[in-house]
Amino acid sequence: MRVILAEDSTLLREGLVRLLVEEGHEVLAALPDAESLLRETEERRPDIVVADIRMPPTHTDEGLRAAVAIRESCPETGVLVLSQHVERAYAARLLAAGAERVGYLLKDRVAQVEEFLDALDRIHAGGAAIDPEVVRHLVVRTAHSDPLTRLTPRERTVIEALVEGLTNAAIANRLHISQSSVEKNLNAVFDKLELSHAEGYSRRILAVLRYLES
Structure with missing residues (x-):
């Protein structure tokens, strides 16, 4: 490049x-x-x-x-x-x-x-x-904020990996779970963060921004 x-x-x-x-x-x-x-x-x-x-x-x-x-x-x-x-x-x-x-x-x-x-x-x-360290820092800063507190430990782990920029396949490999399980957890995250299916918007990007802003 x-x-x-x-x-x-x-x-x-x-x-x-x-x-x-x-x-x-x-x-x-x-x-x-x-x-x-x-x-x-x-x-x-x-x-x-x-x-x-x-x-x-x-x-x-x-x-x-x-x-x-x-x-x-x-x-x-x-x-x-x-x-x-x-x-x-x-x-x-x-x-x-x-x-x-x-x-x-x-x-x-x-x-x-x-x-x-x-x-x-x-x-x-x-x-x-x-950077994973940036993600870990954000976890501490957002531990008491809504709606992130609604997430289960697995869902939080998945969104942390998403914030790092990992694909579904890479998340599955890191967490030793199936890609379908990753998708299931991500859909749960999107729902709990109240991210719509509005056309023209990526819920993955919106989830990252919501995480950083919380």
Whole structure:
């Protein structure tokens, strides 16, 4: 795939370039700031953008704001943001436009090469990749909120995997259950979260957003 990187740490940026090139991907640009990321993405239209959330000049949310802008202006481009810490509000902002071609990983996950590459593949294929630690953090933050409290332990486990971006087949494999059981649990989740069958809306995406917003 064709990739643009934006990371102000030279060491991490160069390490990612080397990793991606070794895996056969084309790195179109490796940049130190969000402004150049927006410019290069608009001009070169990569398959996927990998960006740090915090970049110059203020090191707050420049990378996140750039990622959100890219999702709006270049919907065909996948976006993977990297963060040093779990930022619940940032995850919600990133996913506000839907859980397609998008990912949110902690930087520690990048060191686990296979997981990082798998996340890129899932995003490139049109899916989502949310760091398991982010999901666990959200579980704690939403433990006393409705309607999530209506979910059974199995249904909660299934929606946690859904938030990570796993397919039904991948969820079944992780939990050692059948795909029909996954579908049954997901349908129960959709019903308990009161997600309609309205045409034009994906209940999977709506479930992820409801989970993050609760």
